[in-house]
Structures are given as C-alpha cells and as structure tokens.
Amino acid sequence: MGIVWARWGTLAMFLAVGLGAFGSHALRGKISEYSMDIYKTAVLYHVVHAQGLLILAWFSSISNNPKTEWVGVLLILGITLFCGSLYLLAVTGQKWLGAITPFGGICFLLAWLTFFKILWQHSI
Numbered sequence: 001m002g003i004v005w006a007r008w009g010t011l012a013m014f015l016a017v018g019l020g021a022f023g024s025h026a027l028r029g030k031i032s033e034y035s036m037d038i039y040k041t042a043v044l045y046h047v048v049h050a051q052g053l054l055i056l057a058w059f060s061s062i063s064n065n066p067k068t069e070w071v072g073v074l075l076i077l078g079i080t081l082f083c084g085s086l087y088l089l090a091v092t093g094q095k096w097l098g099a100i101t102p103f104g105g106i107c108f109l110l111a112w113l114t115f116f117k118i119l120w121q122h123s124i
Contacts, residue, residue: 002061005072009053012079016046019087027091035090042086049075049083049108056115067118074111078104 020043082104089097
C-alpha cells in the first residue's frame with residue numbers, strides 16, 4: 001500500500017507547489033490581504049499534509065497494518081475539504097465555503113490520531 005500513498009503524496013505536493021506559485025504570482029494584488037492570508041494557510045496545510053502522505057507511504061511499506069489506509073483516506077479528505085475550501089474562499093470570497101473547512105480539519109485530526117495509535121501499537 002506504500003506506493004499508493006507515495007503516489008497520492010507526490011501528487012498532493014505537486015498541486016501544493018503549483019497552487020502556492022499561482023497564489024504568489026497570479027493572485028498578488030488581485031485579492032485582499034485577508035484573502036491572501038487565507039490562501040497562504042491553505043498552501044501551508046496542503047504542504048504539511050502532503051508530507052504526511054509521504055511519511056505514511058514509508059511507514060506502510062514497513063508495516064502491513066490495514067488501518068494505515070484510513071490515515072491516507074483521511075489525509076486526502078482533509079486536504080480536499082480543508083485546503084480546497086480555503087482556496088475557493090480566498091479566490092471567490094464566498095463566505096459559506098468557510099463552513100466546509102472544519103470538516104477537513106476534523107479529517108486531519110482523525111488522521112493524525114489514528115496514525116499515532118498505529119505507531120504506539122507498532123512493534124519493531
């Protein structure tokens with residue numbers, strides 16, 4: 001399963017870098033400073049959790065714990081819901097998108113808590 005999470009992690013990292021560059025160059029001066037801060041938060045969380053997928057890829061290559069699949073799914077959902085809603089909120093100004101963001105945050109928290117539990121129980 002490690003290769004699956006490596007693929008998702010590298011794709012997520014590619015998108016984070018691309019969206020970060022887009023925000024830095026194409027959006028500068030076109031959206032408010034407040035919206036730019038929202039966008040930067042989305043990029044930061046996107047990068048951090050894409051790295052989480054890469055860490056998960058490594059770990060799942062040395063462990064055959066099926067619960068690691070849940071961690072990967074939750075990280076991808078978190079990136080999509082949390083970061084995606086913030087990207088769209090920053091660009092469109094549609095405040096209702098902020099209501100989606102906490103669901104992504106919950107996915108992130110559940111992913112890291114599940115990963116912690118897996119690692120706590122893992123024996124080398």
